[in-house]
Amino acid sequence: MLLYTVMTQDGAEQRDVIAELVRIHTAAMNVPADFVHSIFPTYSRNQAYVAANHSPVASILEVIRAGHTSEEKTPLVQALWKMFQDNTGISDSDLSVALQEIPPSQAMDNGGIMPDVGHETVVVSGPPQILEELTRPEQRIEIGSDPTAKA
Numbered sequence: 001m002l003l004y005t006v007m008t009q010d011g012a013e014q015r016d017v018i019a020e021l022v023r024i025h026t027a028a029m030n031v032p033a034d035f036v037h038s039i040f041p042t043y044s045r046n047q048a049y050v051a052a053n054h055s056p057v058a059s060i061l062e063v064i065r066a067g068h069t070s071e072e073k074t075p076l077v078q079a080l081w082k083m084f085q086d087n088t089g090i091s092d093s094d095l096s097v098a099l100q101e102i103p104p105s106q107a108m109d110n111g112g113i114m115p116d117v118g119h120e121t122v123v124v125s126g127p128p129q130i131l132e133e134l135t136r137p138e139q140r141i142e143i144g145s146d147p148t149a150k151a
Contacts, residue, residue, distance in 0.1 A: 001037050004037070009044075017088070020083045022038075028072060030073060053071075056090065058088065065114055
């Protein structure tokens with residue numbers, strides 16, 4: 001389970017950001033793309049501030065499963081920051097990026113309770129058709145493996 005909430009001012013470019021969020025997260029955390037969900041709420045011009053000054057603030061809040069190491073999380077935050085600036089031109093003072101962790105047992109995604117980090121082949125519960133699909137050998141992804149490599 002992963003949810004990105006990317007808050008921007010109306011009119012901010014988002015098209016390239018969506019694909020890049022998925023690419024960066026799947027590479028950094030070695031999880032399938034369908035673990036990545038994102039929403040892009042916007043606000044009206046002059047509705048955001050840095051200090052007491054109107055500013056085109058952008059914020060990326062990522063909710064992830066607890067259990068990832070600092071060595072995984074820090075480069076992820078840095079890559080998201082750089083990607084967002086490269087795609088939008090937003091300044092350092094107008095951008096914030098944060099991770100929020102929740103225990104996997106307190107999240108559901110794709111019809112099942114999320115597995116602990118590193119145990120993505122384990123599906124705790126879900127409708128039978130989803131369990132069957134997710135437990136097929138070709139759907140399993142082991143942490144540290146290349147999901148595109150042939151066996």
